[in-house]
Structure formats: C-alpha cells, structure tokens
Amino acid sequence: MADEREGPRPNRGPAAAADNRRALIAAAREEFAAGGLEVAFSAIARRAGVGQGSLYRHFPTKIELAAAVFEDNIDELERAGSLDALFDAIVAQARMSAAFLDAVVSARDVPAVQHIGERMAVLVGALLAADQAAGRVDGAIAREDVLLVVTMLARTVAAAAPEEQADVLTRSRALFARALSPR
Amino acid sequence: MADEREGPRPNRGPAAAADNRRALIAAAREEFAAGGLEVAFSAIARRAGVGQGSLYRHFPTKIELAAAVFEDNIDELERAGSLDALFDAIVAQARMSAAFLDAVVSARDVPAVQHIGERMAVLVGALLAADQAAGRVDGAIAREDVLLVVTMLARTVAAAAPEEQADVLTRSRALFARALSPR
C-alpha cells in the first residue's frame, strides 16, 4: 500500500499525501532556518510547491508544523555522546532551535510539543549523568541548568549578526564551559 | 501613563512638539515592555494620544524610537555599582532590553544605536574593572564576555513564560555567577 515510486509521480491522489507532508516539512525547515518563526504560511507552501490548502490540511497551526520539523531534527541531536557534542549540534541548527523555542512558549500544552520536550529532557539527563560520571561536569549542575544553557546558546547564536556569529559562539561556549566545569 | 489632560491646554503649535515627543517615548516604553518590538506603530500613537503623522515625524523608523526609549533607560543602569547590580537592573527591564537588542541587530549603523552601545561598553568596562580589582570576578573575563552575559540575561528572562520566569532568573544568575567568579 505505502509503496514509494520514483519516476513520473503524479501530484494528485491519496498516494501524494505522504509526499506532500515530507515536502512541506522540508520547506518549513529551510524557511524557519532562514527567517525564524515569523515566516508566512504562504511562503512555506510556495517553496514546497504545494497549495495553501494542502498546508493547512496537514498542519492547521504553525506550532504543529514546527513540532513536526523539530521532531526530525531531534534525531540528529540524540547522536551526541556528550554535552559538548550536543551543544555543537544545537548550534548547527541554532535558528531552527530558536524558532522552535519561540513556538513552545506560546503553546506548551500541544501534545507534539510536550513530546519533544520530554525527548530533550531525557537526552540531556543522560548526557549530563555521563559527563558528571566522567568528571567533566560539576556534580552541582542540574538537568534544568543544562536545558537553560541549550536555550541560551540557540537563542544567542541565532540572534547574532552574521559577522559576529563566530565570536559570539566561541565566547559563549567558553563561558558555559567555565560555568559547568568542576570547581 | 495618562498624561496631563487638564485645563484648556492646546495640543497644537510648536510648544507641543516637545510634549508630544515625551508622550511618544513614554507610550513606546510601555508598548515595547508589553509586546516586544513587534507592536504596531498605530498602537503606540494611539496610546500616546497622538496622530500617526506626528509619530512618523518624530521617529521615522522604529529603531530610532527604540533608541530614544533606551537612551532614557540607560541612565538607570548607570547607577549600578557592581556587575551584580547591573544584572539586577537589566533583568528589571528585561523585555525592554530584549526589544532593543532585536532592533540593534537590524540597524547597527544608526548613530543613536552606536551611541547607546558605547555607553554600555564604557559602563560594563568600569564595573568589570572594579569587580576584578575587588576579587569578585576572575581576571580572565573580558568586557565582551560581560556584554554577552547581559544580552543573554535580557533575552532569556524576556522570553520565559510568566510562571517559570522566577526559576529561570535564579538559575541563570547562579550559572553566570559560576562562570564569572575567580577559579
């Protein structure tokens, strides 16, 4: 039933629904990364080569769309083996992460958002425990502290002007390294 | 706030220009503090009891308006006697500061913005030197680090949901205290 054909694929019919969904998520990822959460729905639909109707059918609200995008991205984050690696991955998707965080504050009760929050909490908890066991992070640091660091990193790097992004990045990494390292 | 509506005070003529300017700045301060930089120009004019034409005449762009508002606020910041006190003052105006920072990244070359940047840099430099001399802050910390901390504090507190604002505040303050304190 769910058989994916290459070649001259029709853009209509039930089989195209999954394709459209993927195209929309990909387009939204690029738009969010470029312009934050403020981008217009119409722009996302245009980039995906899909009508606005289809966009609203798949994702009635912007929060659900953002959640779908980030659900994909979090897979990448979960490959990190240490907090440092997690920070690297977060920074690489800084604008995306910041956009998602903006969405979170306005809709904490959406199930999809909660699910992502739990995945992040579990991930951070595991990495923190490992780093503390290895003596790389002070025992006084709590999971909430690390989540805060992640948030700050994403927002700060995302908001920085392009020419000072590199400086901001190294400086904030060093700052947080001081904050987390054992006394 | 409600301005002086008493007596047969004409709202026209050259003398009213300065009054209008003050009213606009006051209205903009409240609007920015409530809704960030995204508030509509029309809303600011309405709150100030002034026509849109007058708003655009005094402040052609939103950046200039934000700069005028923050130029007022920075007087308060300069009363701080230590970095800790500066952080307190920044957090008290968190939403305002965050709104202004957003304006800065989109118009770094505006003279009014540059002027405020210089005042902040001078202020932070002086406080940092004092705190380092007193042994409260590590000598390895640079002025740019502190400016980064200020930015992060403002943005983080401003973006937090009301119910977790208190927790975010204490946690980030503790985190940055660890980062800045001598080894």
Added chain:
DNA sequence: CAGCAACCGGACGATGCTGTCCGGTTATAC
C-alpha cells in the same frame, strides 16, 4: 491685526498575510 510658517491628527491607498472554499484530478471499488 493680518499673514505666515510650523505642526498636529486622522484619513487613505497600498501591501502582505491568514484561513477558507471550491472546481478539478486521480486512485480505487464494483
């Protein structure tokens, strides 16, 4: 007192986004 220049305030056209609705197309069932 009369003319002038500055300034005020709101109306107004333009622009862009939102969310819905419907004609048309395609796979599937019979």
Added chain:
DNA sequence: GTATAACCGGACAGCATCGTCCGGTTGCTG
C-alpha cells in the same frame, strides 16, 4: 468501464499594518 471518494492547488475575501498626504489649527512676526 464507470461511479465514488479522497485529495490537491490556487483563488478569494477579510483583516491588520505601513507610510504618506492634506486640511485645519496655533503661535509668532511685522
């Protein structure tokens, strides 16, 4: 082969904001 149901895509009306423009008022000057 034909009927049916699902789904696509773009048009469209509604809405908010932007930035300008102009009639009207006020204080100043000769």
